[in-house]
Amino acid sequence: MKFVGVDIGGMSVKVGIVDENGTILVKRTATCHPERPDSEIVAEIAALIGDVISEAGVRKRDLAGIGVGCPGSVYDEKGIVRYSCNINFRNTPLAAGIADLVGIGHVKLSNDANCAALGETLFGAGKGAKNSVMVTLGTGVGTGIVVDGRLLTGNRSAGAEGGHMQIDIGGRECGCGKKGHYEAYASATALIAETEEACRKYPESLLAHTAKQCGVDGKTAFAVAKCGCPVAQKVVKKYIKYVGMGLVSFANIFYPEVIIVGGGISNEGDALIKPLQRYVSRGVYGAEYNPKIKVVAASLKNDAGIVGAAALCM
Ligand SMILES: [Zn+2]
Known part of the structure; x- marks a missing residue:
């Protein structure tokens, strides 16, 4: 059985044909024009889907469905994008539009973070788990929660927004x-702000010198910390502590088998994952008596969105 997975981003749209094992058979990426009227964006996406189906040489009746992941507030059950920050979707009936234009009736829609979580849980770093939480550390923090093999999205799929969990009063x-x-x-944005703040405070540090020469991104503090700079090490330690605090809260509420960490920051590998594992192992309620919760880095990387969207139809 084959499925179509569509991963909509602010800058590009990715479409793939995916088999039941989560393998992408054909994949295409096209530039998105997020500022155009929503009906035109839907038509563009539908045209790209049509192209990929022809290129793959698959008959439409052999496709079990089209799954679509979209950033923003998505009403899964109705196939509507209520609102998206970066794309001109406002109460856009995206699933119905794609179904009409492509000529395939079974179209499922969810938030992009949910799709990534489903993809990683079924076919990636969380493979074999029935319960997982995926936390994506990027410009913002996206979360997706899988309980008993199904996405947990709350009333009218408005929930699972762990990035907006309150961890401080005011703050x-x-x-x-x-x-x-x-x-x-x-978020990576927060790490960058902390790195810049430390550079201002300690202008003679290796971190500040490096920042002056190469600029600051989400990798800067981690890279300079590895060179032994105590200022960078402090920034990294504090950042990981904050990320870890959140993971402990997710662990206490959902007690998943696995917590999957994705997004650009997850490329730091052991320097990030090992201390996060320690926070979760020591910090979770009943740690001495309950099964261990594994913390792992996402493994599907840029393909998680396509695979996870396709998995909405599996
Ligand atoms: Zn918020």
Whole structure:
């Protein structure tokens, strides 16, 4: 059986034909024009899907469905994108639009973080787990929760927004405009802000010198910490502590078999994952008596969105 997976981003749309083992058979990426009227964006996506189906040489009746992952607030059951920050979707009936234009009736839609979580849980770093939490550390913090093999999305799929979990009263301003949310401490954006702050405070440090020469991104503090700079090490330690605090909370609420860490920061590998594993192993309630929760880095990387979207139809 074959499925279509569609991963919509602010800058590009990725479409793949995926088999029941989560293997991508054909894949295409096209530039997205997020500022155009939503009906035109839907038509563009549908045209790309049509191209990929022809290229793969698959008959439409041999496709079990089309799964679509989209950033923003998505009403899964109705196939509607209520709102997306970076794309001009406002109460857009995306699933129905694609179904009409492509001529395949079975179209499922979910939030992109949910799709990534489903993909990683079924076919990636969480393979074999029935319960997982995926936390994506990027510009923001996305979360996807799988319980008993199914996505947990709350009433009208408005939930599973772990990035906006309150971890401080007042506190730093979040991307959503409110204060003290997890994302304001655990995102790559937060790490970059902390790195810049440390550079201002310690202008003679190796971190500050490196930042001056190469600029600052999410990798800077980790890279300089490895060279022994105590200022960078402090930034990294504090950042990992914040990420870890959130993981312990997810662990206490969902007690999954595995917590999957994705996004650009997850490329730091052991320097990130090992201390996070220690936080979870020591911090979770009843740690001495309950089964161990594994913390792992995402493994499907850029393909998680396509595979996870396709998995919505499996
Ligand atoms: Zn927030």
